[in-house]
Amino acid sequence: MLTLPFPHVLPAPAASPAHAMPVSKETEQRGRLAGQILDSRGEPLEGVSVALKGTSLGTLTGTDGRFRLSAPAGSYQLVVSRLGYVTQELAVVVAGGQTTVLPTVTATAGQQQLQEVTVTGARSLNERPVAIGKLPIAPLDLPQSTFTVERQTLEQQQALRLSDVLANVSGVYVMGNTGGYQEEIAGRGFSFGSSNTFKNGVRYNNSILPETSSLERLEVLKGSTAILYGNVAAGGVLNLVTKKPRFESGGSLGLRAGSYDFYKPTLDLYGAVNGSTHVAFRVNATYENSRSFRREVQGERFYVNPSLLFKIGGKTDLLLEGDYLNDRRTPDFGIGAINYRIPDVPRSRFLNTTWANIGTEQKSATATLTHHLNDTWQVRGVAAYQGFGNALRSASRPSNVRDSVDVFSGVDKSGKPIKILTGSPALYGNLVRSLQASETQEDYFLGQLDLTGKVQTGRLKHTVLVGMDADKYNTRAIAYNAIGRYDSINVFNPGQYAENSAVPGFSRNTRTHSSVRRVGAYVQDLLEITPKLKLLAGVRYSYQETGSTQYAYKTAQTTDRPKRYDDAFSPRVGLVYQPLQTLSVFASYANSFTTNSGQDNTGAALPPSLIDQYEVGVKNELFNGLLSANLTAYQIVNSNLAQTILATAPNYNVNLPTAQELAGEVTSRGLELDVQSKPVQGWSVLGGYSYNRTAYTKSTIYTVGSLLRYNPNHTANASVFYTFDQGVLSGLQLGLTTLYMGERQAGRSTRSTVQGDNFRLIPLPAYAQLDASVGYTYDRLSLRLKLSNVLNQLSYNVHDDNSVNPIAPRQFATTLAYRL
Known part of the structure; x- marks a missing residue:
C-alpha cells in the first residue's frame, strides 16, 4: 500500500466534496504541486503516475522519484498509481502563484498483487x-x-x-x-x-x-x-x-577499493538550504588514488561538483552548477610497435621514463534559467564557462627504431656490463627514446537561448523549438623543442641499456594563441499531421570565425595567420509513422558540416565539407511496454573530403606543396539494435549489436575500398541483473555484463600512390570481455563486488602505430556505501 500522510499537512476545505474541481473558478492563477515517491527501501521510485482526478493533468515521477505538476488554483483529489501498488487518492490544495511541496511518499507493494507480474517503477x-x-x-x-x-x-x-x-x-x-x-x-x-x-x-x-x-x-x-x-x-x-539538487535531505558516503592499490572515497549530499522550499543544494565530491597493472603508472585526482537550485516564484527555476577536476598521472604510451607489429611482451611492460607526468586542471560553471510562460511554452537560457589546462613532460611515443649497430655504453640496472647488439632492429626491438613537452590552456564561453512550446493550426499540432547560440574558444598552446635522443631502451629486455634518469630542462619553441567564434540560429517543428503520422523538420544556420597568432621564442617574432570565415546551413527532415501506439517506423535525412583548416592550390581557405546522413528504423514497445527493441540502419557520406594534392596532379602548385582539394569520399553504413527491459520480477536486461563499415569510396591518396582505422565492424553488448526482493535473500543482486569488440586496425592507412612498407596497418584482435557483479543492500548500507575481465582477455587500444595500450587484465573492486 501507499503511506500518504498528506491530509495532515495539506487539509482540504471541509466544504469541498471529494471529487471537487477547482474552487477558485473566478481566477485562472496557477500553482504547482511537488513531491517525491520512494519504495519500501527508501529508494526513488520512477514511473509512478501522479494525476488530478477529473482532469487531464498528470505526470510521471522521474528517475529521482520526484514529480512536479502545474494546475489552476483550487482543491483536487490527487491520484497516485503504479502497477504492483495500491492506488491511493488524497485531497490536496493548489495555491495560486505558489509551489506546494508535499511530504515524501513511501510506497510498498500491495498484498493482492504478489501473484501478479510486479514491475518496479522505471521508464522504458x-x-x-x-x-x-x-x-x-x-x-x-x-x-x-x-x-x-x-x-x-x-x-x-x-x-x-x-x-x-x-x-x-x-x-x-x-x-x-x-x-x-x-x-x-x-x-x-x-x-x-x-x-x-x-x-x-x-x-x-x-x-x-x-x-x-x-x-x-x-x-x-x-x-x-x-x-x-x-x-x-x-x-x-x-x-x-x-546529479541535481533535491529539497528533501539525503545523500550517501562511499568507498571503492580494488586491485593495484585503488582507493576512491565518495560523498554525495543534498537537501533544502535552511529548510527552504525555494533553494536546494547538492554536492558531489571524490578523491581517487591508484596504481596500475602497468609498472610505474599511477594516478591521483580530486573532483567536486556543487549545484544550487532556486525556485523563483511558481514559474521560474534557476540552476547553478559547477565542477572542478584536478588530475595528476603518469603518461603511458604502452608497449610500442616494431615494424607495424605488436611485440609479444608482458602486459605490464612500461617504456616511459619514471619521472614522466601529466597534470590537468578542469573547471566549469553553468547557469540555466527556465521560465514557464504558460502550460505549453517555456524559455530556457544557458550561460556557461569552462576552463581546461594541462602540462605534459614525457618521453615520446616509442616508435623510432635504433641503429642496427649500437654504440651506447654503460651498465644495466644490476650493474652488469651492457651487451652490444647488432643486426636487425625489428628483431631485437631496440628503440630510441626522445622527449616531448607541451602546455595547453583553453577557455570556453557559451550563451544559448531556446524557446519551446506547442501550438495548433487547424488540425495540425506543432511542437516547436526556436533558438540561437554563440560560443567561443580562446586557446594558448606552448610547444617545446623536442629532445631527439634521450637514451635507448629495448622492448624485449628493458635492462639491456642503462636508463638515463636525469630530468631534462625543456626549452620553449612557440606560443600560439588561437580563437574560434561561432554563432548559430535554428528552428525545428514536430508536426503532428494525424495521431499516427508526424513530420520533424528544421534548419540551422551556422557562422564560424577562426584565427591564430604565433610567437617564436628563438626569433622573438610574431606571425598572424589570416582569419578564415565559414558558414553553412544544416537542414533536417524526418517522417514518423505509428500504426500502433507502441510501434513507430521512421526515415530521416540530415546534413552536417565539418570545417577544414587547409588551403587550396591558390592559397585560399578550403570551404567546409558537407556530410549527408540517412537513417531508417523501427522502435517497438513489446509485452505492454516491458521490453523496448529498436532497430536502425544508416548511411553517412562525406562526399567532399579534404585531401592533399599529389605532386603528379595537373593542379599541383609547387609553391604550395601542402595544398588540398575536396576530392575524397568516405562512406559509413551500418545497422544497430538496442534492447532494454524494465525490471520484471527482479530481472532486468539490456543489450545491443552494431555492424558498421566505414571505408574510402573515393580517394586520390588512399586505396579505394580500404577501411578507416580504429572502427570495429562488429560490436555487441549484453547485461542481465537479478534482484532478490523477498525472503532471506532480499536485497541481494547478481549481475553479468559482456562486451564484444570485433577486429579493428590501427597503424598507417595504406596509400595507393606509395610503394613499399612506409604505410602499413596493424590488425587488432577481437575480444569478448565478461564482468561479474554481486551487490547486497540492507537498510541504508550496501556492499557491491565486481570482477572485471573474468576471462582475462588480451587486446589493445592503438593510436597510429605508437601508442599501443593493452586493455586491463582481470581486476577486483568493491564498493561500500551508506545512504544518509
Missing part, C-alpha cells in the same frame, strides 16, 4: 526523452536513434570510466587510449572529439578522463545533431548529466 528506453535533444519529444516520435544509461545501471556495474558506461551502448566505442590519460570515443565510424561531448548540454573537453561518480545518467543521441549544435562530427553526441 522509448519513454525517456533526452535533454540533449533540446525539444521534449518522446523517443517514439523522434526519427533518430537514442539511448540512455541510467544511474541504476551505473551503480549495478560499478562504472568507473566513461568506457564502462559506453559498454552498454551499441555503435559507440573506445577507439584509442592515447597516453592512458584519455579515452578517445567514436561512433558510426566518426571520432567524438570535444565538439561531440557535452556535460549538462554544454560542450566539454574530453582530453582527460571524465569523472563518472557525479553522473545521474548518460544520454546518447546518435546520427546527425548539427541542427542543434552546429559543428559536430557525424556519428552523434554524448551528454553527461550530473
